[in-house]
Amino acid sequence: GENVEQxxxxxxxxxxxxxxxxxxxxxxxxxxxxWYKQELGKRPQxxxxxxxxVGEKKDQRIAVTLNKTAKHFSLHITETxxxxxxxxxxxxxxxxxxxxxxxxxELSVKP
Amino acid sequence: GAVVSQHPSxxxxxxxxxxxxxxRSLDFQATTMFWYRQFPKQSLMLMAxxxxxxxxxxxxxxxxxxxLINHASLxxxxxxxxxxxxxxxxxxxxxxxxxxxxxxxxGQGTRLTVV
Numbered sequence: 669g670e671n672v673e674q675x676x677x678x679x680x681x682x683x684x685x686x687x688x689x690x691x692x693x694x695x696x697x698x699x700x701x702x703w704y705k706q707e708l709g710k711r712p713q714x715x716x717x718x719x720x721x722v723g724e725k726k727d728q729r730i731a732v733t734l735n736k737t738a739k740h741f742s743l744h745i746t747e748t749x750x751x752x753x754x755x756x757x758x759x760x761x762x763x764x765x766x767x768x769x770x771x772x773x774e775l776s777v778k779p
Numbered sequence: 780g781a782v783v784s785q786h787p788s789x790x791x792x793x794x795x796x797x798x799x800x801x802x803r804s805l806d807f808q809a810t811t812m813f814w815y816r817q818f819p820k821q822s823l824m825l826m827a828x829x830x831x832x833x834x835x836x837x838x839x840x841x842x843x844x845x846x847l848i849n850h851a852s853l854x855x856x857x858x859x860x861x862x863x864x865x866x867x868x869x870x871x872x873x874x875x876x877x878x879x880x881x882x883x884x885x886g887q888g889t890r891l892t893v894v
Binding site: 684700701711712719757761766767768 | 811813821823824825828864870872874875876877880881882883886887888890
């Protein structure tokens with residue numbers, strides 16, 4: 669089955685710096701790659717997603733890049749703010765909604 | 780937008796009892812719903828896929844007789860944890876998708892504590 673690896677597990681940055689989180693996956697048939705932000709005790713919140721026919725997508729301070737050949741995709745957050753502090757998960761699917769999640773990255777943005 | 784509501788948000792039960800968790804799609808018909816479990820400081824692990832009117836498909840290692848899933852309508856799926864034990868204490872989250880869509884919409888989650 670699909671295997672998703674996410675790195676790093678923890679990431680600490682200064683406010684205003686950039687943060688990058690990377691994920692690799694194993695199933696070349698995967699075609700949808702969402703990123704979620706989860707605060708303690710809350711549901712995952714979709715922050716950006718990308719489909720297999722696109723290499724890059726940007727939404728204000730957040731961007732995602734996808735390399736299908738290498739089977740990896742990355743989340744980029746620029747100009748980080750303290751409210752960006754949370755746990756971030758990547759996920760992949762090739763079966764409409766059945767998500768396989770990465771292990772998560774705890775991002776801490778220090779003022 | 781698409782709203783998924785999950786109840787209860789928190790439940791404490793005694794060891795050996797059963798607990799039912801409901802997942803409802805409020806403004807759309809959910810062709811498929813999914814159930815995840817999340818232990819503290821860990822990722823979301825898919826437990827099962829639920830399709831309306833048919834038996835749920837369980838992931839490897841998930842006991843189907845312990846985690847009963849019923850998807851009786853296009854807007855409601857239920858997860859029943861039977862004979863709960865302390866090791867079943869976890870955060871359970873459902874998600875739902877609309878027909879032809881890929882994006883999943885999550886419920887608020889249920890914090891289950893078995894004492």
